[in-house]
Amino acid sequence: MSEMRIKTMAEMAANGEKPDVLFWVGCAGSFDDRAIKITRSLVKLLNAADVNFAVLGTEETCTGDPAKRAGNEFLFQMQAMQNIEVLNAYEVDKIVTACPHCMNTIGNEYPGLGGNYTVYHHTEYLQMLIDEGKLTVEGGEYKGKRITFHDPCYLGRGNGVYEAPRTLLSQFENELVEMNRCKANAMCCGAGGAQMFKESEKGDKEVFVERTEEAISENPDIIATGCPFCNTMLTDGVKHFNKEKEIEVLDISEIIKPVKK
Amino acid sequence: MGIENVIFIIILAAAIFMFVKSIRRISYNINLGRDFSFTDDSGIRWKTMAKVALGQSKMTARPVAGILHFIVYAGFILINIEVVEILIDGVFGSHRILSISGDFYNFLIGFFDVLAFAILLSCIIFLIRRNVIKIDRFQRPELKGWPFLDANMILVFEVVLMSAILIMNAADLKLQSLDVIGYHHVGSFPIASFLVGVLPDSEAALIAIERSMWWVHIIGILIFLNYVPFSKHFHILLAFPNTYYSNLKKKGELDNLESVTYEVRLMMDPNADPFAAPAPDAAPPEKFGVEDVSDLYWKSIMDAYTCTECGRCSDVCPANQTGKLLSPRKVMMDVRDRAEELGAYKRKNGVDNVDDKKLLGDYILEDEIWACTTCNACTEACPVNNDPLKVIIDIRRFLVMEQSKIPSELAMTFTNMENNGAPWQFSPTDRLNWKDES
Numbered sequence: 001m002s003e004m005r006i007k008t009m010a011e012m013a014a015n016g017e018k019p020d021v022l023f024w025v026g027c028a029g030s031f032d033d034r035a036i037k038i039t040r041s042l043v044k045l046l047n048a049a050d051v052n053f054a055v056l057g058t059e060e061t062c063t064g065d066p067a068k069r070a071g072n073e074f075l076f077q078m079q080a081m082q083n084i085e086v087l088n089a090y091e092v093d094k095i096v097t098a099c100p101h102c103m104n105t106i107g108n109e110y111p112g113l114g115g116n117y118t119v120y121h122h123t124e125y126l127q128m129l130i131d132e133g134k135l136t137v138e139g140g141e142y143k144g145k146r147i148t149f150h151d152p153c154y155l156g157r158g159n160g161v162y163e164a165p166r167t168l169l170s171q172f173e174n175e176l177v178e179m180n181r182c183k184a185n186a187m188c189c190g191a192g193g194a195q196m197f198k199e200s201e202k203g204d205k206e207v208f209v210e211r212t213e214e215a216i217s218e219n220p221d222i223i224a225t226g227c228p229f230c231n232t233m234l235t236d237g238v239k240h241f242n243k244e245k246e247i248e249v250l251d252i253s254e255i256i257k258p259v260k261k
Numbered sequence: 262m263g264i265e266n267v268i269f270i271i272i273l274a275a276a277i278f279m280f281v282k283s284i285r286r287i288s289y290n291i292n293l294g295r296d297f298s299f300t301d302d303s304g305i306r307w308k309t310m311a312k313v314a315l316g317q318s319k320m321t322a323r324p325v326a327g328i329l330h331f332i333v334y335a336g337f338i339l340i341n342i343e344v345v346e347i348l349i350d351g352v353f354g355s356h357r358i359l360s361i362s363g364d365f366y367n368f369l370i371g372f373f374d375v376l377a378f379a380i381l382l383s384c385i386i387f388l389i390r391r392n393v394i395k396i397d398r399f400q401r402p403e404l405k406g407w408p409f410l411d412a413n414m415i416l417v418f419e420v421v422l423m424s425a426i427l428i429m430n431a432a433d434l435k436l437q438s439l440d441v442i443g444y445h446h447v448g449s450f451p452i453a454s455f456l457v458g459v460l461p462d463s464e465a466a467l468i469a470i471e472r473s474m475w476w477v478h479i480i481g482i483l484i485f486l487n488y489v490p491f492s493k494h495f496h497i498l499l500a501f502p503n504t505y506y507s508n509l510k511k512k513g514e515l516d517n518l519e520s521v522t523y524e525v526r527l528m529m530d531p532n533a534d535p536f537a538a539p540a541p542d543a544a545p546p547e548k549f550g551v552e553d554v555s556d557l558y559w560k561s562i563m564d565a566y567t568c569t570e571c572g573r574c575s576d577v578c579p580a581n582q583t584g585k586l587l588s589p590r591k592v593m594m595d596v597r598d599r600a601e602e603l604g605a606y607k608r609k610n611g612v613d614n615v616d617d618k619k620l621l622g623d624y625i626l627e628d629e630i631w632a633c634t635t636c637n638a639c640t641e642a643c644p645v646n647n648d649p650l651k652v653i654i655d656i657r658r659f660l661v662m663e664q665s666k667i668p669s670e671l672a673m674t675f676t677n678m679e680n681n682g683a684p685w686q687f688s689p690t691d692r693l694n695w696k697d698e699s
Contacts (some may be wrong), residue, residue, distance in 0.1 A: 004696065006696055008693070025692075025695070027683040027684055027685065029695070030683070030687075030692045030693070030694075030695055031683060031685055031687045031691070031692070031695075032685075036695040036698055039695050040695065040698075055693070057692060057693040058689060058690055058692045058693060060682075060692060061682030061683070061689065062678050062682050062683050062684060064678070066674060066678070066684050067674075067675060067678055068515060069515070069635050069654070069657075070657060070661060070667070070671050070674070070675075071550065071654065071656075071657025071658040071659070071660060071661035071662065072661045072662065072667075072675055073517070073518045073521045073549065073658055073662060074521055074524070074525065074662060075675055075678060075679065077517065077518075077521050077522055077525040078525055078528070078529070079678065079682075081525060081526075081529055104511075104513035104514070108510070108511050108513055108514035109514055109515065109517060112517045113517060113522065153513075153634070153635075153636040153637060153638075154513050157512050157513075157636070157637040157638070157641050158511065158512050158513025158514075158637060159511050159512075159513050160511065184641055185322075185577070185638075185641070187577075187579055187582075187636075187638070188579040188634045188636035188638065190579060190634055191634065192634040192635050192636050193633050193634045193635030193636070194671060194674070195634050196684075197670055197671060197673075197674040197684050198631075198668045198670040198671050198674075199668070199670060200585070200632070201580070201585045201586065201587070201628050201631055201632040202584075202585065202586075202628070203580070203583045203584035203585040203632075204583065204584030205583040205584055206583065207579045207580070207582075207583050207634065209583075210579070210582065210583055211579075
């Protein structure tokens with residue numbers, strides 16, 4: 001496996017360098033075993049396109065999204081102001097992240113607290129790299145597979161990004177099928193709004209079961225998504241239906257492979 | 262001018278007086294909410310209103326209801342032109358005064374005749390959907406009782422009003438064909454002409470039918486006018502200002518509480534004196550979040566009065582669809598019902614007095630509030646751009662910041678975030694370890 005090239009902001013600053021873009025890894029991307037794989041796939045794509053990027057490393061902390069959505073505005077703003085202090089000290093202006101929750105919080109809620117950055121979801125950023133001719137991708141082992149894309153709420157409805165992930169999937173031959181509820185009408189996986197960190201309320205079904213059922217009804221080989229929380233929920237859903245041998249839940253960055261130049 | 266016209270004018274004046282009183286009641290209740298001014302570009306706001314309210318852009322997401330609703334909505338607005346004529350005739354004792362406009366009048370009356378029938382048909386289909394097909398979102402618990410009756414009453418009202426127009430037109434047509442004095446040959450009646458056959462031939466009976474249907478129609482409209490402010494049907498007026506004041510930000514964005522920003526800045530300021538007493542003229546600290554309707558911004562209460570209980574929000578809510586207690590429609594209805602209750606209390610007992618009830622606890626329960634995934638499906642689906650999510654988040658803020666009532670797992674999450682900078686219990690020094698794992 002090829003070596004990854006990753007620099008931290010601190011290392012770059014020490015050498016008097018400045019990256020073109022900061023990769024905001026996020027808590028899931030840093031600590032969750034499954035999401036780490038997504039982080040590493042994205043780094044490989046960024047490396048393949050020779051993107052001059054850096055990560056904050058140990059200087060990164062939670063954006064505060066779960067606190068804000070759970071009503072703890074104090075904790076959110078404390079996290080936000082710490083992060084803004086760090087980001088502004090490094091004069092960051094562009095950020096790419098693989099987590100729609102981080103993207104939404106930094107992009108929409110930090111400006112009011114003094115943090116103004118252009119924030120891209122990784123699917124948008126990869127799309128730009130392809131459009132600029134810096135990156136070419138292929139499907140590799142996923143060529144010809146039947147794929148359905150689950151729109152993360154904070155990417156789709158929350159920020160209006162519906163096309164970038166679909167355009168990325170159109171870069172190689174596959175059979176892209178839409179679920180009944182897709183794009184602006186997509187159903188939530190169940191773990192936004194701090195639900196990721198608590199038991200769900202009493203009901204007659206779990207949200208992730210309902211959504212995964214819909215995805216499975218399209219008979220896909222792959223359920224694609226672009227959010228670490230969606231990934232966790234849908235993976236649990238696929239396991240719930242004992243389909244983990246037939247269906248893979250993958251982030252878009254794991255499906256597309258860089259073509260070696 | 263005869264005695265009939267005097268009676269008409271008295272009824273009309275009373276109806277307008279009562280309607281204005283109702284509008285003032287609702288305006289008072291909306292203003293129970295906190296002040297908030299919109300300073301951004303009004304151009305975009307007018308456009309949003311034109312598109313969503315006038316143009317019904319979000320209604321057609323569900324085509325059957327969307328098209329039927331469009332017929333009733335467009336018909337309602339257009340037939341009001343005929344109501345203008347009815348008002349003038351009523352006051353001055355004229356008959357079909359606007360017929361002086363000639364051919365155009367004939368076209369218009371013919372068009373209204375067809376429209377009245379289309380509305381009648383649409384309302385009957387709506388009644389069937391609610392009462393025979395029993396479409397699921399109209400059978401949910403929050404619609405039991407008055408809301409279900411209210412919906413049916415509105416539809417029956419419209420059926421009666423439209424039937425009255427059609428029967429009145431048919432009688433008029435027959436009187437015209439008998440060359441009765443006062444019924445000159447005007448108008449065209451493509452639908453009402455089918456009813457002529459079932460009407461009696463006696464001139465006196467025809468005049469009685471024509472006149473009584475005229476009165477049923479106009480009195481019906483005035484009663485309806487005064488029913489609407491007590492009904493979910495008030496959306497016909499509020500949909501316009503409510504969409505004007507839509508949330509224009511990205512749906513994912515929640516507002517930052519300024520009162521918290523002030524506190525957090527103070528906390529992070531190394532030069533701030535932690536033991537300083539507040540300035541003697543300082544206002545008392547603001548309450549965080551929402552416990553009662555008076556803590557909401559007025560726009561959330563306007564949302565509630567605009568809600569027409571269509572249930573599209575709850576129908577797409579992931580929590581509601583999986584059997585949780587949360588229903589965004591109920592949240593909106595609760596806000597409205599509580600605003601009615603608190604408003605009535607304050608008008609009776611003085612503006613500074615409050616009863617011992619609250620929105621949170623007496624109307625909306627914690628279990629509802631915690632089931633939300635903040636996915637914005639409800640705000641996307643709402644045909645009048647309501648924002649139930651705003652109310653839910655504001656109540657969470659009250660629960661967490663004022664009452665420390667938090668599901669225990671979330672308390673752990675908060676602690677982790679404070680201590681480790683992540684919602685899970687990992688050491689912040691391990692944040693870059695993913696680099697070396699595979």
